[in-house]
Amino acid sequence: MIEINNLSFAYDKRTELFKNLSLSLSEGHIYGLLGKNGAGKSTLLKNMAGLAYPQKGTCLLNKANVSGRPVSVLEQLYFLSEDIYVPSFTPSQYVDNTAGFYPKFSRSDFYTYLNALDVDENAVMDKQSFGQQKKAMIAFGLATNTSLLIMDEPTNGLDIPSKVQFRKLIASVLTYERCIVISTHQVRDLDSLIDTLLILHDKEIVVNCTMDEVVEKLTFGFYTDNDGLKALYEEKDMRGTSAISENTTGRFNKVDLELLFNAIISGNKKIVELLKA
Known part of the structure; x- marks a missing residue:
């Protein structure tokens, strides 16, 4: 095409x-x-x-x-x-x-x-x-x-x-x-x-993957207690923490596009590498 x-x-x-x-x-x-x-x-x-x-x-x-x-x-x-x-x-x-x-x-x-x-x-x-x-x-x-x-x-x-x-x-x-x-x-x-x-x-397409591939590789969640959380990227507010972690369980959840976008443009190389793998 x-x-x-x-x-x-x-x-x-x-x-x-x-x-x-x-x-x-x-x-x-x-x-x-x-x-x-x-x-x-x-x-x-x-x-x-x-x-x-x-x-x-x-x-x-x-x-x-x-x-x-x-x-x-x-x-x-x-x-x-x-x-x-x-x-x-x-x-x-x-x-x-x-x-x-x-x-x-x-x-x-x-x-x-x-x-x-x-x-x-x-x-x-x-x-x-x-x-x-x-x-x-x-x-x-x-x-x-x-x-x-x-x-x-x-x-x-x-x-x-x-x-x-x-x-x-x-x-x-x-x-x-x-x-x-x-x-x-x-x-x-x-x-x-x-x-x-x-x-x-930064002058290039840094992410090019299906949404299925995103949920296979990443997990998105909101946590009021994030002790022990191994997050690749997180954003905190008064209610708790929104975080992206590597999907190590094989369970799928809903993609938080806004959180993922913020992680990518912040320069999070680990997430980019995971999505390119």
Whole structure:
């Protein structure tokens, strides 16, 4: 699906974001891309979509170079930017003018998603709130049925009920022929949604593993008494200690994505080594 080979990208000499970054993404997965602000998450997604051009290396979608943005590539991908622009169209008018660029677009799916997200198909989009605009574009992106769906901060501007519905819809549209990549700084929005975790840190992908692999190797817990606890990483508050330990029992528990992310960006090499093993 996506093959990134030795990608190097910089806006200028002082802001090199990646150096010789390589990454493979496959169909049938929902990838969650995490990283600190300024780490280059959005830029990496734009490289995948052919909207940014690397100084070195290539990004291929089904063996075609995305940098040239040929029609054969564009009709296979949909990119939802964090900063969206909507015209003075209703969602129905937008579909009439745009859906033709996507051979697998489904109007029936589109109206189903609009209804699920509580968006009025007859309301002029640029007169609506940012959250309503975002939901209309999410519905459109899902309905394109492209093999690659890239979403940058899709839950920004969404209220809690809409975030819940968003997660349900994303889970429902994944097929063995589709790859979904979601980037967010709202780590908890990816809970129970992604199956593969990517963490971008210090110019490289330091974590690239399935959630099953995470729970096989690590244990997450909250302890009011942590005497004797052999933690790899911990955060304390007035109630107790949230900790990550090596899974030595073979028992699985729920991944605390926020705690894991904090551990990785704090420079915890032991956890990174375990996840790479």
